[in-house]
Amino acid sequence: MMRSCPRLSRRLRAIASVLALLGMVAIPLAAQNPILEFSFESDPVTIPQASIRSASLRVENISVHEADNIEIALLSGPIEVTAGELIDVLGAFSDVLLNVPLSADADARIGEALAQFELTYTYCIGDLCFQIVEEVSLGIDVVAALTVPIDGPLPDPIVAKPVVDDGNAWRIVVPLGLGLLLALALIASRWIGRRWWVTLLLVGVLAVGLGYGISLKQDQQAQSIGAVLCTSCVGIEETPHRDPELSDDGQQRVMALTERIELLLFSAPWCHACPYAKELVRQVTELNSLITNQVIDVDEDRDAADRNGIIQSGRTIVPAILRVDTGEVLFGIEDLEERLMTLLEESP
Amino acid sequence: MKIAKGRRLGQSLGLLLGFFGATGIGMTHLIFPGLHCYACPWAISICPIGLAQNLIIFGTVPYYWIGMMVVYGLAAGRGFCGWFCPFGTLNDLLSFRKVKIRDAVSYSKFLVLAATLIGAWLFADTIFCKLCPVASLEASIPYLFMGVAKVNRPFLIHMGTLAVTLVGMVLIARFWCRYLCPMGALLSLFNRVSFLKLRLDKTRCSGCAVCTTECPMGIEPHYQYDNHNCIKCGRCVDSCHLGALSMEVSVKGSE
Known part of the structure; x- marks a missing residue:
């Protein structure tokens, strides 16, 4: 009887670990x-x-x-x-x-x-x-x-x-707490030994994960996440929490422009700084109809980023604003209004 | 001494592959088996922790990510920390003081991992990346010299976390790997089932504890040869004169 106890607890740990893994999968699922x-x-x-x-x-x-x-x-x-x-x-x-x-x-x-x-x-x-x-x-x-x-x-x-009604909170809190408890149980316990069936189980998870993941093109998704650098995502810039507002001086400088200027704005749907850049450019194009802008999603159209030099040392950096006739590019959003004005006022 | 040489080779390979993008190869579909920033201008593979956060923000069920993690976990577990990870190599270079590990405190890295994933879900943002000292070293600093980054608040936060980590590494060997690395936490789950394994022949062990003084992770290999913190660096094996400890790669089960 005494001997069977550790074996039983190992099995429980194995079950706990599988459940914890499932919990990790379930959390992102809840998002959509x-x-x-x-x-x-x-x-x-x-x-x-x-x-x-x-x-x-x-x-x-x-x-x-x-x-x-x-x-x-x-x-x-x-x-x-x-x-x-x-x-x-x-x-x-x-x-x-x-x-x-x-x-x-x-x-x-x-x-x-x-x-x-x-x-x-x-x-x-x-x-x-x-x-x-x-x-x-x-x-x-x-x-x-x-x-x-x-x-x-x-x-x-x-x-x-x-x-x-806080009664609904359990729907999130319970699975989350359960997952955490299981994870803690996993951590606190000594990991299950190297049994043949554990190896087999893991090889199975591996094969299904890789096979199904690649069939869903998740490797490409991963590559596209890695290949695009969003300036606010890794802490190169602050994530903006407010929409930009063109200053009075900025508005006058935009209205004074008399040349036709074409802009391309490169963004990614998951980039936190991009909406800020988009909004500022939208305000500019609204004030002066000579300025036009086209938004390009780099996840969709990587070639456009490639053609237009938005790639620096292998990384596509977003948000990026390109002035087509001069080929000049602005990366990121720090002091964007000032930099955008300089970009627009430059003669080609 | 054979293991030490092999390990240096492995770490050099890790550094080479980590910064292989300097050749202009660009980003590949591979996930790096260690903590290595994908925003680094020369990275050719994706940071597993950064990717996990992004997948949570996207709401993607991460089949590919899980598959790759199991591949790495099954192959070597935390062996990647000791043999491959470039940030682990930096930890190694600064490991002057081998302090005994506080086992209970070492679980803090699991809290870091949990906080990283839950933070990504709650705030839909890559919070960990903004604090990560690897990103400070491999992204913030290079981009500062390339003119993309500027000295601003996020940059200073990065420098702060990097400084704290560096001081920690000098005071406690492998400080980051022991207490804070979320990738280490992830790989350590697989430590006892991985193919690369530390073995102890108890009949040969005299209990002299030379291995303990050599261990950069501060564990006691002659007691805890399958500790979840073991990075399988093999220093204990090299130090044992009686040949009680050995490294082996076996697919067969142990029990």
Whole structure:
């Protein structure tokens, strides 16, 4: 009995380590998933013909990310949605009850029917934004018009009852804590010995990982991450947290330009400094129509970066702004306004 | 002395491959089996820790990354720290004081690894890279001379972490590898299952503990020949006059 104990605990450790590895895989997976849950509280909704009613829609954010621009649209059903924009921002782990204003025409068919809605929202992790579209259905019971039709002002789709519900946090905290506990158990224990089946298991993981990963072109993805240097990613520059605003002096200098100037802005979707550069160049091109800009994603079009000399010692550096006629390039965003002005004012 | 020579060769190869981009070869699809900044102008392979953070930010399930880590882990475990990693080599060059390891404190590198990955997920940013002393040495400084980087706050933070790490390395041999390296933490998980292995013949060991005074990682090889901190550098093997310790490469299971 005493002898079998260490063996058992080794097995448990093996299981723990596999679970911990799975946990490590599960965390990144959570990133692209829907983060909101929708449910109608009043189902079905009774609407008399030629009148407006509202349906209570509960929206729960089950993630650490903020959801933006939650909108609703009708796909099918005997009614109409009178205001599609529901709410601008819903914070992490929060929960709201919204009124969705619905109207039935005077000639809407009487009887029960199912309405299908499409809910759209976006959320961002850094510069990466995802748009999520989900469908929900609601039972509608259209009844005969009331003798005095109610046609008052539209009910506002405002937050009726904002509740911060920490109960949802477990969805993230529990798997994370479990993974951490397992990792700690792994660390605290002595690692399982070199058994043939451990080696076999690892060779299996290796073969599947490499084979499937390469079939998904993850090696190319890795290469493209390595080949592009985002100046704010490794701490060469500060990550900007605010959008730039062209100074008054800058605006006048831009408006005074009389030559046609073509700019190319090289960026990558995951680069944190790129939106700053894009925004500044956008403001410049808006002020003076002689200046044009084209944004190039270096992940998509590496050749363009190659042709235009955005590559320094094997690294494509983003953000980079190229003035096409002079071939001059600005890397990064530090003192960008001043450097951009100098670039624009130079005569070719 | 054979192992020491072989190891120097391995470390030279690590340095050569780490900075092979000086030949103009550019970035390859390979992941480096050590901590080596991919932003380095001369790197030809990707930093595993930097890549892991980026994959988390992307929300990619990292099949390729896991596959490569298992390849390295199975082959040598932390052997790469002792035989290949350029930053490990720098640690080696500065290892004057061989201090006994505090085993409990050495787990701090796992916290660094966990914080790195969770930080990438929570903030969608490569936080570790902004503090990493390897990036200070291999990216910040070269780019400063190339005119891409400037002396600004992030640069000074990099110099700060580099200075602290260098002082740590001088005071405690292999300070970075022992306590802070997230790649070391990752590889150490595989240390006991890897093919490259340290062996102890207990019948030959007299318990003189010469190996302990030689060990740069501060472990006691004659007790803990399969310690997760062992970088398989083989100094203990070279120091043992009785031939009780040996290095071996075997695919077969040990038990």
